[in-house]
């Protein structure tokens with residue numbers, strides 16, 4: 606009697622119960638998973654939004670810093686040009702005046718005046734050059750392409766490093782903020798070539814590629830490392846990257862040991878036209 610099998614209908618109803626239970630369980634599990642997935646998606650969206658906000662804020666801050674920096678440079682350039690330049694010119698005139706008062710017989714004094722006058726001339730020239738470097742006025746007159754070409758020539762003159770300029774742009778004009786940013790990046794890159802690369806040749810290229818403007822500064826020097834490029838102490842590179850970021854652009858610097866370094870900046874044309 607005890608091992609009597611349960612009647613068929615009992616078995617069937619138990620099976621049905623089990624199935625219903627398992628269905629409920631499965632539905633619960635699926636609901637839980639769907640719920641969790643939803644929460645995760647919401648969180649992800651929030652995180653993305655936060656990241657985007659931070660990026661926008663960073664970009665706005667960088668833009669503001671750049672404009673403050675350019676304004677300060679303009680003020681310093683004016684001071685150097687007006688105050689310092691005027692004073693040096695007065696000094697030059699004073700020396701000429703003394704030279705006229707001194708008799709030709711006073712040879713040593715005449716010689717001293719000549720050497721001082723030559724020194725003042727050099728100082729006036731340096732003051733002018735510093736003022737021009739601080740305030741890229743040439744950009745307004747010549748535009749970016751010609752200014753970079755003349756920058757390459759000047760760089761070669763100062764450093765003895767052969768410097769070529771290449772471009773596939775004719776008379777393209779870019780807006781002032783963009784031009785200043787690209788010019789400053791090129792200046793900083795060239796300073797790095799002169800200071801660190803031990804190069805004998807450098808090339809600046811400003812090229813239109815599809816919908817981007819590309820600036821490259823390449824040298825045949827000792828190269829650099831990823832660590833140096835991404836170091837928190839590389840303030841020059843950080844500054845260059847900030848300038849590119851403000852224009853929605855990117856900047857990379859790649860060096861290989863003994864084979865030189867290439868800086869590449871890519872900026873959407875729509876941001877600088």
Ligand SMILES: Nc1ncnc2c1ncn2[C@@H]1O[C@H](COP(=O)(O)OP(=O)(O)O)[C@@H](O)[C@H]1O
Nearest residue numbers: 797798801802826828829833839840841842866
């Ligand atoms: N063209 C280059 N050739 C070799 N090394 C470079 C070059 N450009 C940058 N570097 C390396 O990257 C470092 C960081 O550059 P940067 O941020 O401009 O700082 P700084 O010029 O003040 O040292 C440099 O100290 C140098 O070691």
Ligand SMILES: [Mg+2]
Nearest residue numbers: 796797841842
């Ligand atoms: Mg530097």
